[in-house]
Amino acid sequence: MRIILLFIFLASGHLLTAQAPAADSTLLRQAMEAYGAWHPYSGDIWRASTKGSVRAELLDLQEMRNRVPGVEKLTMAQRLNRNLLLHVLDDEIFQREFGAYRFPLNAEGGFLANVVYRTVGYRISSAEDFTRYQEMIRGIGPFFNAQIAAMRDGLAVGKTNPRLVVEACIGQIERLLATPVADGMFLRPVQGDSARTQVLRELVAQTTYPDYRRLRDFLKDEYLPRLPAGIGIAQITGGKAYYRQRVRYFTTDEVTPEEVFATGQREVARIRKEMEATIKETGFAGSFADFLDFLRTDPQFYAKTPAELLSKAAWITKRMEGKLPRYFNRLPRMPLTVSPVPDALAPNYTGGRYSPGSYRGRKAGAFWVNTYNLPSRPFYVLPALALHEGVPGHHTQMMLAAELDNLPQFRNNLYLSAFGEGWALYCEFLGKEAGMYEDAYEEFGRLTYEMWRACRLVVDPGMHYFGWSREQAVDFLASNTALSLHEVNTEIDRYIGWPGQAVSYKMGELKIRELRKRAEAEMGDQFDLAAFHDRVLENGAITMQALEEVIVAWIEANK
Numbered sequence: 001m002r003i004i005l006l007f008i009f010l011a012s013g014h015l016l017t018a019q020a021p022a023a024d025s026t027l028l029r030q031a032m033e034a035y036g037a038w039h040p041y042s043g044d045i046w047r048a049s050t051k052g053s054v055r056a057e058l059l060d061l062q063e064m065r066n067r068v069p070g071v072e073k074l075t076m077a078q079r080l081n082r083n084l085l086l087h088v089l090d091d092e093i094f095q096r097e098f099g100a101y102r103f104p105l106n107a108e109g110g111f112l113a114n115v116v117y118r119t120v121g122y123r124i125s126s127a128e129d130f131t132r133y134q135e136m137i138r139g140i141g142p143f144f145n146a147q148i149a150a151m152r153d154g155l156a157v158g159k160t161n162p163r164l165v166v167e168a169c170i171g172q173i174e175r176l177l178a179t180p181v182a183d184g185m186f187l188r189p190v191q192g193d194s195a196r197t198q199v200l201r202e203l204v205a206q207t208t209y210p211d212y213r214r215l216r217d218f219l220k221d222e223y224l225p226r227l228p229a230g231i232g233i234a235q236i237t238g239g240k241a242y243y244r245q246r247v248r249y250f251t252t253d254e255v256t257p258e259e260v261f262a263t264g265q266r267e268v269a270r271i272r273k274e275m276e277a278t279i280k281e282t283g284f285a286g287s288f289a290d291f292l293d294f295l296r297t298d299p300q301f302y303a304k305t306p307a308e309l310l311s312k313a314a315w316i317t318k319r320m321e322g323k324l325p326r327y328f329n330r331l332p333r334m335p336l337t338v339s340p341v342p343d344a345l346a347p348n349y350t351g352g353r354y355s356p357g358s359y360r361g362r363k364a365g366a367f368w369v370n371t372y373n374l375p376s377r378p379f380y381v382l383p384a385l386a387l388h389e390g391v392p393g394h395h396t397q398m399m400l401a402a403e404l405d406n407l408p409q410f411r412n413n414l415y416l417s418a419f420g421e422g423w424a425l426y427c428e429f430l431g432k433e434a435g436m437y438e439d440a441y442e443e444f445g446r447l448t449y450e451m452w453r454a455c456r457l458v459v460d461p462g463m464h465y466f467g468w469s470r471e472q473a474v475d476f477l478a479s480n481t482a483l484s485l486h487e488v489n490t491e492i493d494r495y496i497g498w499p500g501q502a503v504s505y506k507m508g509e510l511k512i513r514e515l516r517k518r519a520e521a522e523m524g525d526q527f528d529l530a531a532f533h534d535r536v537l538e539n540g541a542i543t544m545q546a547l548e549e550v551i552v553a554w555i556e557a558n559k
Contacts, residue, residue: 024069028082029408031067035085036409038064045118046139048111048146049101051153058096065089076553080539081408083546088410091249098242102154103161104147105169106497107490108348110161111147112172115140116344121363122189130196133189137203141211148218155226158237163227164470165497166219168348173216176344181205185344232464233499243464246500251507252418252543257461260503264457267506268480271451278447281440295482301378301441306340306371312379313352313369314338316386316436323434324392329530332399334359336390339366346372350494351487352385354394359402365395376486380445383438387431388449392533393424401540416541417501422508423536425453429513448482452491453509455480456502459492464499511544512536515551523559 040047040057047053068086071079095101104110124130154160176184182197186204190196233239233246247257279291286294295301303309317338324331334357341349349370357365367390370377387393397420402413428446437443455477462468462476470492478488495502515536520527535554536547 024073025075025078027067027069028074028078028085031064031069032081032085032408032410034064034067035089045136046143048104048143049150050146054096054099054101058093061089061093061096065093076549080542080546080549081411083543084411084414087249087252087416087543088414091245094245094249098238098245099154099157099159100242102150102157102159103236104150105161105165107165107168107493108345108497109169109172110497111143112169113345116185116342119185120188120342120344124189124196130190134200134203137186137200137208140208141214144211144215148215151218151223155223160223160227160236162231162496163224163229164231164493166224166227168493168497170216170219170224172344172348173212173219175347177209177212177216181209185342231470231496232467234465234467240465243461243499247461247503250417250500250504252416252545253507253511255507257465260457260507261461261466263510264454264461264503264506267454267510268451268458271447271454272480275444275447275451278440278444282444289479292479292482295378295380295441295444296484301380303374303377303379306374309371309374309377309382310338310340310369313367313382313386316383317367317390320387320391320431320434320436323436324396327392327430327434327530327533328396329534330400332396332403334365334395334399334402336365336367336395338390339368341368341370341372343372346370348490348493350490351377351381352389354389354398356398357395357402365390365399367395373486376484378445378482378484380441380482381449382445383431383436383442384428384446384449387427387436388424392430393427394420396427397423397537400537404540407540411540414541416543417504418508418511418544419541419547420508421505422510422512422544425450425505425509426512429509444482452477452481452483453506456495457506460495460500460502463492463496470496508544511547515548519551519555522555526558 038060040049040053049057065086068082068089071082074082105112109116118136122133122136124133151160181187181201181204184204186208187197187200190200228235233243236242244257247260248254251260276288279288282291284291284294303312317336321336336357339355340346341353349372351370353368355366355368357363367386369385389395398415428449431437432443432446437446459468459473459476463470463473473492473495474488477483477492478485481488483491516532519532532551532554535550539546539550542550
């Protein structure tokens with residue numbers, strides 16, 4: 001990796017230690033090109049971090065960070081690129097300085113989930129593809145060994161995953177091992193090819209399953225007994241400082257856990273009033289808690305088969321697609337499909353997720369719907385979920401970004417949670433304006449989803465910063481939303497394993513709605529909603545500070 005850096009800087013005529021004079025725009029371009037070409041995992045999809053690799057990567061990143069110029073002589077577009085480059089560089093540097101590689105698991109599996117994603121998405125259309133796939137399967141064992149070494153290092157310095165996360169990952173491994181090799185995910189890429197299936201069956205049985213058993217035994221016998229009992233990141237060495245940085249990173253804003261917590265409390269109180277007014281519209285004659293129990297238990301709100309749930313999700317998606325031209329001047333070329341969450345992930349997975357499409361890979365975008373445990377997947381939240389994960393949420397935003405051809409390399413596939421999740425949550429609100437919620441129950445479902453994201457602003461810092469127990473967090477989320485109790489529990493577990501990410505949704509949405517209100521107020525009759533949406537999405541994923549600069553400039557140019 002350091003050879004790559006040296007080549008880039010020599011080829012451009014600038015050395016790290018002795019730079020010739022250059023315009024700030026040239027320095028910025030060189031820094032972006034250097035980071036765009038740099039990748040510690042180049043050529044090795046299973047490469048895991050070690051002490052030595054982290055030290056080398058840190059030196060590279062700090063050298064690149066030092067080359068980024070100031071803003072004085074940059075255009076607005078260049079300032080936007082600089083803003084994003086510093087955001088990602090500073091986070092890459094912090095993660096390595098802190099040693100986050102030592103706790104590589106989360107509630108969905110962490111590096112275990114990466115194996116699932118790579119396997120499920122692998123396509124074999126030639127002998128060369130099959131050879132590469134076999135090499136990939138053989139690489140899982142060494143990859144697990146490196147992760148085990150990193151976790152042992154974490155035990156020594158007090159930087160570990162929570163017990164609950166590790167227990168969930170052990171459960172994931174146990175389910176995989178209980179599945180016969182012939183029925184497991186590793187053979188799916190060769191379905192229908194008996195010769196290749198036989199080769200893979202032997203390979204997986206002799207290498208991959210033993211690799212998983214060895215990892216399980218380490219987690220159960222060596223790692224789990226030495227973990228602290230608490231759930232929050234604050235309990236590990238340097239944990240509070242780590243959480244403060246994660247909040248700044250995921251919100252892309254200079255906010256503190258205390259400010260996030262206070263914002264969440266205000267939003268919870270506001271949304272609760274709207275929820276109570278919506279209950280009155282239904283004619284229900286009971287308490288708020290009684291209404292939540294009614295929604296969670298009445299069969300009318302739940303699918304009887306996976307196909308029924310998928311069919312309803314697909315119909316909602318198609319209905320919204322018909323309304324999109326009213327709200328957007330530009331839409332992506334990529335189609336969107338509706339599919340079930342893969343079985344290997346479903347038990348610990350969220351109710352739905354977006355799987356991005358790929359123009360290069362000829363793969364459609366997919367709104368993944370979780371059909372596991374149908375009594376926990378209510379119809380009344382499905383419109384909000386479909387708008388968030390599909391259109392005009394993640395699919396619209398991410399596939400429009402994929403069509404941009406003028407971005408520096410480092411911004412290709414860049415995902416910023418405050419922008420992407422904030423936009424998707426804003427789209428749930430936009431669905432109300434588009435008439436997508438057809439009765440008071442679906443409107444209550446929308447409010448449940450908004451309340452869910454507001455509750456995250458309370459429970460995430462509550463657990464990771466203020467010492468809340470898991471039970472406190474579960475009770476707070478369950479008593480304020482109509483989410484099923486299964487989903488309440490899987491969500492709280494997800495936050496435990498991913499500190500700070502959960503607060504990005506509501507903080508990002510609040511910023512987008514704030515900017516829209518500002519534009520409406522200052523532009524008056526000149527305000528055009530489709531044009532506003534175009535401005536928000538036209539640069540791909542950017543920080544909230546950069547988005548505000550873009551919208552303010554648009555307002556000034558048009559009011």
